[in-house]
Amino acid sequence: MSNRAAVMTGIEEIAFEQRAEPLPGPHDAVVRIEAVGVCGSDTTYFRVGRIGDYVVKGPIVLGHETAGVVEAVGAEVTNVTAGQRVAVEPGVPCRNCEQCMRGRYHLCPFLQFLATPPYDGAFLEHLTIDARSLHPIPDSMSFEEAALVEPLSVGLWACHRADLEAGDDVLVTGAGPIGIVSAMAARALGARDIVLTDVSESRLELARSMGFETERADAPEPDRDFDVLIECAAAPGVLAAALRRLRPAGRAALVGMHKEELVGIPQSELNPQELTIAMVNRYAHTWPSAIALVASGRIDVKAMITHHFSGLDDIAYALMLGKHEPESLKAIVNPNA
């Protein structure tokens, strides 16, 4: 069994190597990887070598938006069997700590997460992972769609953290992939008006093609207010301005990670509105709902895909795609193609 992997060996450096044949532990499964989405965090690790406190200190395989076919399972695995098509939830929690026992496994301090240093990811042919992170998908769902269940999960969880209710008017700042999936999630959960903002006209055009309303972030903002803010831009000043557009009792979910150490919020001005600001760290418990929403056609994640890469050879280009092709939105790599 070949197990070729694309390994980041330095800033903007990829080497290819054969990894050992994967041997699943008793709770593990081996998955033949059929699709991997390229995420902005992959690109940041590749170009900068760190995200916040997570620092790339040695060779690492990137890629964590992924799906494939189960090839083998360990002795104690009961939830999947060889041959099953699955979407991969990239985090493996300890199942023992206070956070896990509280139902917040995504906040587990021992979480092992694909492509987050020091853990390897999915830009390889065969992935070994705890089988409990695998979610079977229906035959009607493509592997590409299944890989994009991961970013969609971010959008769903952001809506959850914002206590989004049917009928809410939603402002999404930033129309990159995470802004788009947040808007898609909001629509699938019953939001009323959904407006995306960005400085990129091509991104706004894509958003409009999906049926969303848009605003240019660099133009004077219209006099329009919202119940919910999903902040995905993380650009200076965006958060404060967007918070000011929330109605009384409005709710904001912070998804984008700001570069500044401290981000300013107009507290005294907004306290009378009694806003609630929820920080967002990935997701929990979202795969079943995300799979159902995609499989039933209520969310069309495919519409985000602008580029495909067969095999791993062009992975460096794929990781730098936003630089080479600014109008790209989401690339999918198939390591086994």
Added chain:
Amino acid sequence: MSNRAAVMTGIEEIAFEQRAEPLPGPHDAVVRIEAVGVCGSDTTYFRVGRIGDYVVKGPIVLGHETAGVVEAVGAEVTNVTAGQRVAVEPGVPCRNCEQCMRGRYHLCPFLQFLATPPYDGAFLEHLTIDARSLHPIPDSMSFEEAALVEPLSVGLWACHRADLEAGDDVLVTGAGPIGIVSAMAARALGARDIVLTDVSESRLELARSMGFETERADAPEPDRDFDVLIECAAAPGVLAAALRRLRPAGRAALVGMHKEELVGIPQSELNPQELTIAMVNRYAHTWPSAIALVASGRIDVKAMITHHFSGLDDIAYALMLGKHEPESLKAIVNPNA
């Protein structure tokens, strides 16, 4: 201005009369009624003269699922203007009591509700009502759709009361109009599997044509469990059996009104599952979201309509439609056609 009204003057008796020209009070509006849905409660009042403690004691105009065009407004009305197309929320709360101040205006003990004794309803040409009960609709929405925002609101509120979350598997017992709108609402709020049960094959067929799964209520039930139950059948034994199909921490919303004084729940058997049972009384705050979901095409309430009646002349037939045509589901009357 003609103001012909269809008045229930006794059990299964209708008389037509001209009502006085409506004069709006300072907070009122006059609405030219363009569509009225016939509800099961209208039929029950017409055939039996009472629902629970609400007893028809004199002539009454029935009909409370309605929409039309604003013709005139009182001096203090600011939210609508003459000429606007509106959906009518049929309840007018006191805005003063503890329930109103708690945000639960639908539980206001002083609520005035169309076609609930002693208050008249909408089977007439011109309705006078507090303008704050009127919700403008977009041009793209038909009056029929706007009238059906009322039953859809019951479905949305049932989902709310059941704490429905994205990904929940939902069992809806009873595939009449309220079961159907509950299923539609659940889908629009992100539910995963949605199964409707009924004894009527024609109703199940209609449900399947809308994309829902179905079960015959009089056949052995499959071994399948759910997160949420929306109980709309109110038939003997249905509730207890359906509660037994809920998963741990499952939630049930009780919408249907049982004829028996006491309805049995298998408490000792189900306490270990820690179910939550929520009673449902109409709705609150649902018009904006219901209008948005219909206007955007996420919910197709039109699919429920099986019969239309132009003018009020056939109102007695429309009120007895279920008896005359068992395969009917929802009739719409246009008093001004």
Added chain:
Amino acid sequence: MSNRAAVMTGIEEIAFEQRAEPLPGPHDAVVRIEAVGVCGSDTTYFRVGRIGDYVVKGPIVLGHETAGVVEAVGAEVTNVTAGQRVAVEPGVPCRNCEQCMRGRYHLCPFLQFLATPPYDGAFLEHLTIDARSLHPIPDSMSFEEAALVEPLSVGLWACHRADLEAGDDVLVTGAGPIGIVSAMAARALGARDIVLTDVSESRLELARSMGFETERADAPEPDRDFDVLIECAAAPGVLAAALRRLRPAGRAALVGMHKEELVGIPQSELNPQELTIAMVNRYAHTWPSAIALVASGRIDVKAMITHHFSGLDDIAYALMLGKHEPESLKAIVNPNA
């Protein structure tokens, strides 16, 4: 090391035997038992041999309200050390299933629970249990108080399930130990008026001595309504009558286990009030708060104790205490005294 145990060998039969010296597994601890409360469920197993689907099929050690001193710990135990005084949470969940991962470990289908067939309990000198079920207590807290953290947890969780908020008026039906701890919990969480009902004058007198209001359950009920019901009586007709006393949007937590298969609720009558009925299955995550509330003096669980038993010899009498001494409320056994 002696490990004498009181073993139920048949209906109302106790035998004493020496159990093997406890050997903790890697995650286990051995606890020298210093106090065990006698619970109504112990008595029911002893007199009837079953509770619902849980059937005593062989010799069993009863007792699950307990506290003691850690004597030894397994190799992987980190949360407690030998010598520590601890309260014992009697359930050991699998930490792997959907319920555990959702934060609902008390609904784990694989839960191993002290003194629930087929698992042995704490009427013995030394208990071996997963160390993660042990909660250190301050020196100021007695072992008796620590043992009663278990029933208090039921009361706290019942309040949680009833969504009890500060200022709620609370009706507690049944003034036995669980009714009492529910009332204590409600007071410690900010409830306003708290009324206990029972047919036993001695229980009501005890409740009044703790500062609660009371009503005779067999007298005409006063015209008084409530926001929250905590149902601990499980006597015929009590639930329906108590539900009728709830205000609009009232919430009921069902704790008592009814003997009847089906318990009647006046659904059509109460749906307009939009009540919520929450079933209650023990508790989750309550030990830290219960310990804090007792240790700080905000809850005086000691006031419940009416009888003490030194050593295990009188365990049969203790288990039948309610029969022998009807005015008893809670007995504490010290197996090592």
Added chain:
Amino acid sequence: MSNRAAVMTGIEEIAFEQRAEPLPGPHDAVVRIEAVGVCGSDTTYFRVGRIGDYVVKGPIVLGHETAGVVEAVGAEVTNVTAGQRVAVEPGVPCRNCEQCMRGRYHLCPFLQFLATPPYDGAFLEHLTIDARSLHPIPDSMSFEEAALVEPLSVGLWACHRADLEAGDDVLVTGAGPIGIVSAMAARALGARDIVLTDVSESRLELARSMGFETERADAPEPDRDFDVLIECAAAPGVLAAALRRLRPAGRAALVGMHKEELVGIPQSELNPQELTIAMVNRYAHTWPSAIALVASGRIDVKAMITHHFSGLDDIAYALMLGKHEPESLKAIVNPNA
């Protein structure tokens, strides 16, 4: 009837005048004022003339923490009668807007609030106010306690906004009156450890005398973490540092109003903890619970009172008390004494 009032006529200027005899409108009551607490906001208006967007533009009567005896009621008043002792809730909402109808009357854009420009307050002999803002108090409660139901309400609402649950460890930054009532509220709602921080040793000493733990805000902070933060200091850097001490899924309620336009939060650092930050604007629905907690002895608001003033003559001194007597905490004025 005399109706002497202390009127702020300029920065740090008070004039006394006789106001017209109060004539209640149909929904109003006249209250003989027996106690008024001096709040920091009164002092700020008196010394600076503004708080945020609220600017003193003409003569104004300050004082909004108040209680007294009903002297007369308007024709439509039903909730109180002449002679009743009452606590005064200082806000009068419109009961008509979206916020009011959502149960959030404290966010009503038309709220009339005592001693908030341009509305007069309670430093006078007789106050006319909407009777629905009056809450009867038991005979056992003093007027001083009843006046302090107002600041206590801020503490209760802050706990509500922080989703405080039994067992939470709570950090309160700032041990002024609002920090103190927040800590008192947290304890009455079942919090576990409660730690107050301040730079004033006298305030910390007072907090300790009430049974709370304390930390010097200007000393190195201990390595200790919390579930809930109630921020009442509004001093530079305090919020960011305190947020860093919250556990995963921690919740912060922002009560203090910062002088800076933008307050920095370490967003990227804290997003992985998934904190929730809730802004706080006064309170809603708190009087019944606050009265019950004080009346039952669960909260001792009297312990906050350090100074009393009989009559209105010393009002200027009372408003500047913190400057004259730095160790003061709360002054009570009785305009009719």
